[in-house]
């Protein structure tokens with residue numbers, strides 16, 4: 001067994017500002033209710049920028065579900081939803097939200113206010129659409145769903161252009177829908193400002209990510225797991241850009257001084273999947289072995305402007321078309337072939353020693369293809385991989401002993417390869 005290292009894992013000071021930013025987001029929601037301003041629930045992957053551009057305050061129930069888990073309320077809410085007849089196997093974000101609504105949970109417990117309308121898309125999963133269908137009916141509010149076709153290995157240009165137009169048309173219809181429900185009109189100048197901020201937020205996040213290529217890595221999951229929230233709750237606002245710039249500056253100073261987030265960095269890991277929000281401190285266990293996670297596709301994916309066809313000019317001058325293209329190229333809808341290629345490239349660039357994959361019992365999009373991905377990475381690229389079973393929001397599905405044993409054995413394998 002490898003000797004356990006002393007932990008000196010340091011969160012960036014700048015990341016402390018995240019609490020303020022997220023606090024302001026929740027205050028903005030409360031303020032919108034007090035002022036009678038339109039509000040909307042939105043699923044992750046949906047075009048939240050359009051909401052900001054049209055004066056609608058977004059709320060993301062997935063974000064609230066993570067709050068429930070972190071505050072140890074999620075299990076109660078999940079069990080409440082199961083009492084209502086929802087299966088043990090359904091998405092635990094969905095059940096957390098159902099239970100939170102039924103229990104009239106406060107925002108601190110991960111509750112969400114009843115919105116003016118709901119906006120969902122199946123870009124990441126069909127659960128999102130079904131979830132909002134159920135809740136829109138329960139809360140008696142209108143629901144707009146955007147259907148996004150998935151690009152597969154043999155999708156040709158003609159089909160791709162057809163898909164792009166199909167998504168863009170739905171986005172234009174969304175503008176009409178919002179105007180009809182709220183009375184607010186789409187303002188191109190405002191849309192341009194929101195798009196510019198959204199672009200900049202993502203670019204700084206990508207810069208932060210590139211700093212993680214350095215050895216030792218200056219940033220740990222203590223900065224990124226929570227740091228990702230503004231990307232999907234506040235794309236279009238200025239405050240999170242300032243936060244990310246501070247994070248970047250501090251991390252850059254660490255790089256220049258050769259300081260790592262972990263004192264004795266020995267193994268560099270990738271973590272694929274959603275973290276266990278109810279037990280984030282579990283990731284500290286890895287660091288006792290000198291292992292640090294330097295890349296998470298999940299937290300990187302939400303920086304969304306990764307499609308080289310989508311330029312800044314296009315985002316500023318043609319935000320709807322740009323959005324349609326981005327929705328077709330989201331990391332979580334890559335086909336297996338592209339996924340294998342992306343993982344292999346990332347492992348090389350970020351100098352990763354091994355990949356831990358979370359087979360999430362709640363989530364098909366997160367779990368589908370993991371065994372094929374693992375097999376290809378191991379056989380074709382000689383990358384050590386480990387699959388663990390758990391759930392991002394349901395602590396009942398987390399077996400501490402089993403996962404700890406698996407990780408310990410994995411670290412032994414990595415040690416032998418050094």
Ligand code: SF4
Pocket residue numbers: 091092093094124125126127128362363364365366
């Ligand atoms: S965890 Fe998976 S199934 Fe649940 S909402 Fe997210 S992507 Fe969809």
